[in-house]
Amino acid sequence: NMNNVNLSMDFGTTKRFFVQGYGAEAWSDYLVPNLTDAGASYRAAHLFTNLPELGGGYLRSLFDHGKYSSAWGTTAGGTFPAGSYYIAYKFDTPKQVNRVSISRFGAWKNPFDTFTMWGSDNSTNGVDGAWTQISTSFTISTDYGAVTNYDFTSNTMRFTWAKMVAGTTTQPRNTVAWLEVDFRSYTPAPDKSFWVDSNGNPGT
Numbered sequence: 001n002m003n004n005v006n007l008s009m010d011f012g013t014t015k016r017f018f019v020q021g022y023g024a025e026a027w028s029d030y031l032v033p034n035l036t037d038a039g040a041s042y043r044a045a046h047l048f049t050n051l052p053e054l055g056g057g058y059l060r061s062l063f064d065h066g067k068y069s070s071a072w073g074t075t076a077g078g079t080f081p082a083g084s085y086y087i088a089y090k091f092d093t094p095k096q097v098n099r100v101s102i103s104r105f106g107a108w109k110n111p112f113d114t115f116t117m118w119g120s121d122n123s124t125n126g127v128d129g130a131w132t133q134i135s136t137s138f139t140i141s142t143d144y145g146a147v148t149n150y151d152f153t154s155n156t157m158r159f160t161w162a163k164m165v166a167g168t169t170t171q172p173r174n175t176v177a178w179l180e181v182d183f184r185s186y187t188p189a190p191d192k193s194f195w196v197d198s199n200g201n202p203g204t
Contacts, residue, residue: 024189031095031162031183036064048088048126051111052081062087062181066103080176085112085166087181088126094158098186100150102140105177110140112166117152119159126163134159137167153186 035043043060053059097117104110116137123129135152162183 026187027099028185028187030063030065031091031097031185032063032089034063034065035060046090048090049086050083051085051087062178063089064180065182066180079172079174080109080111082169082172084168086126086163088123088161088163089183090123090126090161091159094121094160095162095183096156096158096185097134097162097183098151098153098155099182099184100138100164101147101180101182101184102150102178103147103180104141104143104145105179107144108175108177109173110142110178111173111176112140112169114139114167115150115164118163118165119157120161120163121159123161126161129161131161131163132157132159147180151186153188 032046035047038046047059047063049059051059097119100115100117114137116133117135118131119134120129120131123131134155134157135150138150140150141148164181
């Protein structure tokens, strides 16, 4: 508590005092709005994916902030085809993405097993344009009902587009669904260490 420190006192021959401040790292709130409530025209302009909608599921429930329990995927006994899938989102302003959170839907299977994250500033449909990889490859949890964060805090680049690119799904699978996907950004703890002299003047 600096209110209890007398900086006018003599600290010895060097007459300087080390001040250490503290600041916590921080994660943003949702970078993608609740797409279930956003409306069809908004979703059509922002969410782009080649994942199939089967069994009456809704892809918009991928980004609904956990508000609705409905998931997308196949009905029990249905077949989710093999393929190379992606989920791309266009932000209104460039965003720095550092976390993908995936909430599994009970024991239902993942639509794919691995993914990497990419960013772009000049895509028009989530496929064309120049893309930059911003994460390593992640293997998606298969735990029952798991909510897992996949973090890549070293990324400091902001892009208008963020895209999950899946590893190729080689085998069709039944009862596929996720409950939720979220994107978030990361701010590291600030460095607040500095020297002051005995009169409280910042040192170098």
